[in-house]
Amino acid sequence: MTALIYKNGRLMVSELPTPIPEPGEALIRVLQAGICNTDLEIMAGYLGFEGVLGHEFVGVVEQDHGAGLVGKRVVGEINLPCYRCERCLSGLSNHCSSMRALGMRQKDGCFAEYLTLPVTNLHVVSDRISNDEAVFVEPAAAAVRIAEQHHLRPSEPVLVLGDGKLGLCVALVLDALGLEVEVLGRNPEKLARLHEFGVGTYCVSREDGAVLAYHPGGGGSEAGPERRLRDIPVVVEVTGSQSGLETAMKYLRPEGKLILKSTVAGAAALNLSPAVVNELQLLGSRCGPFEPVLRLMERGRLSLSGLISKKFSLLEGEEAFAQAQERGVLKVVLHNE
Amino acid sequence: MTALIYKNGRLMVSELPTPIPEPGEALIRVLQAGICNTDLEIMAGYLGFEGVLGHEFVGVVEQDHGAGLVGKRVVGEINLPCYRCERCLSGLSNHCSSMRALGMRQKDGCFAEYLTLPVTNLHVVSDRISNDEAVFVEPAAAAVRIAEQHHLRPSEPVLVLGDGKLGLCVALVLDALGLEVEVLGRNPEKLARLHEFGVGTYCVSREDGAVLAYHPGGGGSEAGPERRLRDIPVVVEVTGSQSGLETAMKYLRPEGKLILKSTVAGAAALNLSPAVVNELQLLGSRCGPFEPVLRLMERGRLSLSGLISKKFSLLEGEEAFAQAQERGVLKVVLHNE
Numbered sequence: 206m207t208a209l210i211y212k213n214g215r216l217m218v219s220e221l222p223t224p225i226p227e228p229g230e231a232l233i234r235v236l237q238a239g240i241c242n243t244d245l246e247i248m249a250g251y252l253g254f255e256g257v258l259g260h261e262f263v264g265v266v267e268q269d270h271g272a273g274l275v276g277k278r279v280v281g282e283i284n285l286p287c288y289r290c291e292r293c294l295s296g297l298s299n300h301c302s303s304m305r306a307l308g309m310r311q312k313d314g315c316f317a318e319y320l321t322l323p324v325t326n327l328h329v330v331s332d333r334i335s336n337d338e339a340v341f342v343e344p345a346a347a348a349v350r351i352a353e354q355h356h357l358r359p360s361e362p363v364l365v366l367g368d369g370k371l372g373l374c375v376a377l378v379l380d381a382l383g384l385e386v387e388v389l390g391r392n393p394e395k396l397a398r399l400h401e402f403g404v405g406t407y408c409v410s411r412e413d414g415a416v417l418a419y420h421p422g423g424g425g426s427e428a429g430p431e432r433r434l435r436d437i438p439v440v441v442e443v444t445g446s447q448s449g450l451e452t453a454m455k456y457l458r459p460e461g462k463l464i465l466k467s468t469v470a471g472a473a474a475l476n477l478s479p480a481v482v483n484e485l486q487l488l489g490s491r492c493g494p495f496e497p498v499l500r501l502m503e504r505g506r507l508s509l510s511g512l513i514s515k516k517f518s519l520l521e522g523e524e525a526f527a528q529a530q531e532r533g534v535l536k537v538v539l540h541n542e
Numbered sequence: 543m544t545a546l547i548y549k550n551g552r553l554m555v556s557e558l559p560t561p562i563p564e565p566g567e568a569l570i571r572v573l574q575a576g577i578c579n580t581d582l583e584i585m586a587g588y589l590g591f592e593g594v595l596g597h598e599f600v601g602v603v604e605q606d607h608g609a610g611l612v613g614k615r616v617v618g619e620i621n622l623p624c625y626r627c628e629r630c631l632s633g634l635s636n637h638c639s640s641m642r643a644l645g646m647r648q649k650d651g652c653f654a655e656y657l658t659l660p661v662t663n664l665h666v667v668s669d670r671i672s673n674d675e676a677v678f679v680e681p682a683a684a685a686v687r688i689a690e691q692h693h694l695r696p697s698e699p700v701l702v703l704g705d706g707k708l709g710l711c712v713a714l715v716l717d718a719l720g721l722e723v724e725v726l727g728r729n730p731e732k733l734a735r736l737h738e739f740g741v742g743t744y745c746v747s748r749e750d751g752a753v754l755a756y757h758p759g760g761g762g763s764e765a766g767p768e769r770r771l772r773d774i775p776v777v778v779e780v781t782g783s784q785s786g787l788e789t790a791m792k793y794l795r796p797e798g799k800l801i802l803k804s805t806v807a808g809a810a811a812l813n814l815s816p817a818v819v820n821e822l823q824l825l826g827s828r829c830g831p832f833e834p835v836l837r838l839m840e841r842g843r844l845s846l847s848g849l850i851s852k853k854f855s856l857l858e859g860e861e862a863f864a865q866a867q868e869r870g871v872l873k874v875v876l877h878n879e
Contacts, residue, residue, distance in 0.1 A: 491818060
């Protein structure tokens, strides 16, 4: 089969044997797969992974050892816990101490014609959900994870810091969960697209962070930005930069929650004393549950397909990755359709 | 009156007029006052405060505009919220936007013969509590704050990182709250003193952090240190150093709580990605409630007077501060008795 692999510091389209599902696993033909910033970080050395990249996909089951899913369209959870270690047995299988992960750790990913995953990782996709929507289930689940971990009050506004693809996804998911969401970013086009969905936006200067434009969300008050960008109860940090963290702490209300969504590779200068003085809560957040996302998508409450910037065939994989790294580009999708 | 003031970058014993209590305030004659690391940080430029230092005290009320406290022994909460701003009116008076604070911000402190504080800040001290105990109520309340903010389960061990005076205080308070506490530090003498109280201790190398000695707490299991120093559900960081933060993240269980107790002045290199990957909770924590501490002290469940290293008269204030900065020294107390 054709696959996009990362090896010896290089990304390349290669021919590999079609994988053979182990007991309990299904063989899935990939329909679409999304490029995530984590894929780009892996190419920058994160995790030290080599093999087939990719972990966001929608596909069709072709073999499943009799599990009854053959022919069904599925999405799949990316973590493969051992279910045997102390962490797994104490309810922390999300943090298995010998975790394998699709396209990240000891398991080939979905930028290929086929992949294998345990049947228990799969979720059937309703006919009401298109492939263009379903390919976003994994990143949307990571956004749902925030509400799974912490009590987010419907009366308390949430500020999402960062207008990259994950930022926009987080904003739309939290909006779909009934929260009042605003996004602060630097790219007027991306923010304009988001505002069409009814989400409030702040566009700030790349130089000094000053607010250049504020567009309140649908149904939101028209209060000026100066008043609103302080004492915010919940800020989600998805800029992927250390300066985003300091900005987040500045905007937060005392005792407020700062959700950390992006892994910033490497250490940078950071002064955490505002977190102590203002009794902030800095809360790491990672992968989340698929079912709430599928339910929201099926009921038409959550649509993310508008975040697709461009599609490429698997053979155009290298070009697709180059595109995904361009400023202003949102989701780049690889398809085998 | 005699007072110890910090002005123009210098600490000095001075003669000042005795303060006159405003309406709602009491005049308090100081019996004992403790030197806190925050006092030392103020002398390093923190908060930019000038005036009478000190915020940990026990004293006797001499005037109170008829509030009925004259002659009573009291301790006092250090924060003076305005009770008028938006934060105060939304239940965040702990974080008043124009907060004054005893010996820290727009309010002279307790390293003097007399101080004034609002009557509503005062708590009467039971006859069963000595002055040597009562002088610890303020720092002990800061330790109680952790349990006030977050759910600490009696079945989950707590590791306190740091064997300074605040670390030892936090450990003894959490122990008094029925939690299983261990302290990790570098000073064998301080740790030995703590172990006498029944708290488990790890002594680690100053060079590489390796465990040199482990003494399980009273009633604790005798498991070796290697097994225990991982996957800890709650770690309290009181080292006052950035390296303490990274150590804390290393020892924590995924989804665990890292309580941030010390304000580290200035920014330092810090990699927060373990917090995201392991979904850690970094939780700032500051001042706390006095009544639980007074109750624990009155019932004999909490005794901190053993942490007093040395006492000085107010006139010996400069010498007292020099002593407080020596390595290995715990609480230094100024007395007017």
